[in-house]
Amino acid sequence: MSTYYIETFGCQMNKYDSELVATILDKHGYQPARSIDESDLILINTCSVRDHAEQRVKNKIDDLYRFKKRKKGLVVGILGCMAQRMGQSLIDEKPLVDFVLGPDSYRNLPELLVQLNNGGIDKTEFENPYDDDETYADIYPTRFGEINAWVAIMRGCNNFCSYCIVPYLRGRERSRSAQNIIHEVKELVTDGYQEVTLLGQNVNSYHDGKTDFADLIRRVADVDGVKRVRFATSHPKDMSLKLIKAIGEHPNICNFIHLPIQSGSNVILKAMNRKYTREHYLELIEHIRTHVPNPALQTDIIVGFPGETDVEFQETVDLFNEVKFDGAFIFKYSPRSGTAAFKLKETVSEAEKTRRLQELNRIQKKITVEKNLKLVGTVQEILVEGRSKKRKKQQWMGRTDSNKIVVFNNTAKIKKGELICVKINEAEGQTLFGELLTSPAEL
Ligand code: 5AD
Ligand code: SF4
Numbered sequence: 001m002s003t004y005y006i007e008t009f010g011c012q013m014n015k016y017d018s019e020l021v022a023t024i025l026d027k028h029g030y031q032p033a034r035s036i037d038e039s040d041l042i043l044i045n046t047c048s049v050r051d052h053a054e055q056r057v058k059n060k061i062d063d064l065y066r067f068k069k070r071k072k073g074l075v076v077g078i079l080g081c082m083a084q085r086m087g088q089s090l091i092d093e094k095p096l097v098d099f100v101l102g103p104d105s106y107r108n109l110p111e112l113l114v115q116l117n118n119g120g121i122d123k124t125e126f127e128n129p130y131d132d133d134e135t136y137a138d139i140y141p142t143r144f145g146e147i148n149a150w151v152a153i154m155r156g157c158n159n160f161c162s163y164c165i166v167p168y169l170r171g172r173e174r175s176r177s178a179q180n181i182i183h184e185v186k187e188l189v190t191d192g193y194q195e196v197t198l199l200g201q202n203v204n205s206y207h208d209g210k211t212d213f214a215d216l217i218r219r220v221a222d223v224d225g226v227k228r229v230r231f232a233t234s235h236p237k238d239m240s241l242k243l244i245k246a247i248g249e250h251p252n253i254c255n256f257i258h259l260p261i262q263s264g265s266n267v268i269l270k271a272m273n274r275k276y277t278r279e280h281y282l283e284l285i286e287h288i289r290t291h292v293p294n295p296a297l298q299t300d301i302i303v304g305f306p307g308e309t310d311v312e313f314q315e316t317v318d319l320f321n322e323v324k325f326d327g328a329f330i331f332k333y334s335p336r337s338g339t340a341a342f343k344l345k346e347t348v349s350e351a352e353k354t355r356r357l358q359e360l361n362r363i364q365k366k367i368t369v370e371k372n373l374k375l376v377g378t379v380q381e382i383l384v385e386g387r388s389k390k391r392k393k394q395q396w397m398g399r400t401d402s403n404k405i406v407v408f409n410n411t412a413k414i415k416k417g418e419l420i421c422v423k424i425n426e427a428e429g430q431t432l433f434g435e436l437l438t439s440p441a442e443l
Contacts (some may be wrong), residue, residue: 002040003033006079009057010047012232013199014080016150018045019141021079021106026142028110041075041113042067046082048165050334054082061094068096075116077101077109084130084169103155103170104131130171132156137176140187147385147417148195148230149188153181153216157201159235161262162273162340163302163333166201173202178211182219189225194383194417196220197230204238214243221250227419228383228401229253233260237276239284241291248291255292256326256403259284260300264319265312268305273340278319285323296326296402301360304333304353306344313356320363326371326402327430328364330357365429372404372427379437382406384418398422406432 004025008018021043022032033039044060047053061078068074077099078090084102091097099112099121115121135155143149154175157167185196198220200206206213213231221229229252236259247253259281263269266277288295301316320328332353335342348356382398388407389397396410398420408422414436422434 002030003038004030004041004043005033005036005039006043006045007036007060008045009053009060010045010049010080012150012197013152013155013201014045014047015144016141016152016199017080017103017106018043019143019150020136020139021045021109022142022144023139024106024109028113036067040071040073041077043077043079046078046080048081048085048169048336050331051336052334057082058094061097065096075099075113077112079103079106081165081169085165102130104129104134106136107134130169132172132174135174135176137180140184143193147193147383148197149193150197150199151181151184151188152176152199153203153213154200154206158205159202159237159275160273160340162271162344163305163336165336165339168338170201173205175200175206175208177208178216178219181216182223185220185223185226189223192417194226194419195228195230196226197232199232202233202235202238203231204234204240204243212240212242214240214246217243217253218246218250221253227252230256230403232258234258236261236281236284237274241287244284244287244291247288248293254401254403255294256296256298256401257288257292258298258300261319262300262302263305263308263312264316265308268308268312271307271341271344272302272305278315282319282323294402296404297323298327298403299323299325299329301328301330302333303330303356303360304346304348306333306341306347308333308348317359317363320360320367324367324371325364326404327368328360330360330364332357368430369427372430372432375404375424375432376427377424379421379423380404380406380432380434381419381421382408382434384414384416384420386416400432404432405430406434408434408436410436412436 006018008015046057064076075098076096078097079101083100087100090100156171156173158173160167203213261281262272264278380400382400384398388395394409395407397405397407399405406422414420421437423437424432424434426433
């Protein structure tokens, strides 16, 4: 039987897509390889969001030459956003690649593999039209995780933020039906998953004609046996008070909210086509802090967008000090051909982008440490995920509702997937260290 190996770059949606591809392959007689060395088919699922991400993939492809040399008949396929963006030109640049397949074309994979095995593939004609109807709603992904299962509730994006390539690669927004999603969540519970994460480029604009995202997440949280519900990603322009209240009212909807602001300056937000203001964002934060108990907030920032002066950058710095996020992903602006911002002249040097990135990271790190230190002495409920990579034997890890990692000594043979209480004794950078509370009197 032929075997496959998939390596995934990029976002959670890509990880989910790799799980879909695994099901498609399993149904067509392939099985997962124990290692990349042993596989007959190597698939790389790729990301195009920044140039740096594409360069990493290209290095990875170059690294595959040694496998190709060693094993006759080894097939290499490139999936995901880079396959969609570059199409044929990726094969021209990296001739070891046998085929490319974009995010809406994974159903074509078995047919393509048959053609390849028969030696009949035309390597000069790769075109990846996107299919605005494809949701893969009938395919149950082969989950690679044991505790958390990702569930894509929608695909595509209609927002066209001026810097972003995603809408050009993943097509227009389309939602799966709530009924279909609930059915899958019930199956996940039967299969032993404790946590589901609802995924979409902008989950706040989910709508199946009858159900909006706030109603959907309530229904998911109400499914018997679902211990935790997470979701990503939220767009501030579409985040409703109705949703915020739903998060606050359901104890099993996690109080962790990833809400990318991208910039603290209204001038830059306008140039980015984000369709909200700094004031609107701050108002949302206020609503969240009013209606959700102990919320944890995370954001994304792009520094060095064309036209971002010191004054505008300072507005982002001020916003960081005002909001005090629990975490932030900070990126240097990377021009993407085909986007609206690509036509704008870059005004911020690479060195200045680096300086801004480092400044924000420094501020954020300090805030994260301060926030984590405040948790020392408190009791937290964590969902146990398994052994800790960080420390010695017996050390296990789990996550709080607010997505913070807690390492503890597993003296009581606690199993993966259990919800337990730990007392936090120490905070070290991003990680908390806790002690298992075993007797009820200690709780
Ligand atoms: N340059 C830098 N960062 C980008 N992102 C999206 N496009 C770009 C780009 N061209 C960031 C945004 C988004 C995250 C997933 O990636 O911050 O929220
Ligand atoms: Fe890109 Fe904006 Fe869509 Fe997110 S919402 S995928 S940043 S266009």
